[in-house]
Amino acid sequence: QVQLVESGGGLVQPGGSLRLSCAASGFTLDGYAIGWFCQAPGKEREGVSCITNRDSNIYYSDSVKGRFTISRDNAKNMVYLQMNSLKPEDTAVYYCATGRYYCSKSPGNYGYWGQGTQVTVSS
Numbered sequence: 131q132v133q134l135v136e137s138g139g140g141l142v143q144p145g146g147s148l149r150l151s152c153a154a155s156g157f158t159l160d161g162y163a164i165g166w167f168c169q170a171p172g173k174e175r176e177g178v179s180c181i182t183n184r185d186s187n188i189y190y191s192d193s194v195k196g197r198f199t200i201s202r203d204n205a206k207n208m209v210y211l212q213m214n215s216l217k218p219e220d221t222a223v224y225y226c227a228t229g230r231y232y233c234s235k236s237p238g239n240y241g242y243w244g245q246g247t248q249v250t251v252s253s
Contacts, residue, residue: 132156132242134226139247142216150211150247152226160204163233165240166211168222168249178224179211180233189233194220216251223248 138150152164163182169175179200180189188200199212209226229241 134228134242134244136224136226136244136247139224139249141250141252143253144217144251146216146251147212147214148216148249150213150224150226150249152209152211152244154207154209154228158204159202159207159209159228161231162228163230164200164202164209165227165233166200166209167225167227167237168220169225169246170222173222175225175237177235177237180235181209182233183231187233189235213249216249218251221249221251 133155135153136150138148142148161183163180165180166178167175168178178191178194179198181200181202197215202209223246225244225246227240227243230239
């Protein structure tokens with residue numbers, strides 16, 4: 131059974147950092163692109179970052195470029211999102227997704243999703 135589980139969310143003050151993790155089970159992440167998406171209340175789910183296999187291509191949304199870093203450890207079947215210099219507007223539920231070989235900004239193009247982890251940036 132394919133499963134993705136996010137962790138690492140929480141409450142952090144503006145300017146703080148969090149590291150999100152996405153653990154895969156039931157299949158091997160190696161070979162697949164992994165995307166991170168976020169969804170704030172009342173808003174559509176949107177792409178944050180994506181990484182293809184063997185780090186050949188990495189993408190960031192303009193809003194997180196320079197602050198967030200995506201990485202993967204195929205040996206551990208894990209993907210990470212290091213989030214620095216967090217802002218209140220980063221507050222959202224963050225999801226990891228996979229099921230395709232190439233990155234896409236469209237959530238509808240991913241077949242497998244985790245349950246999400248809440249990130250709240252507030253003083």
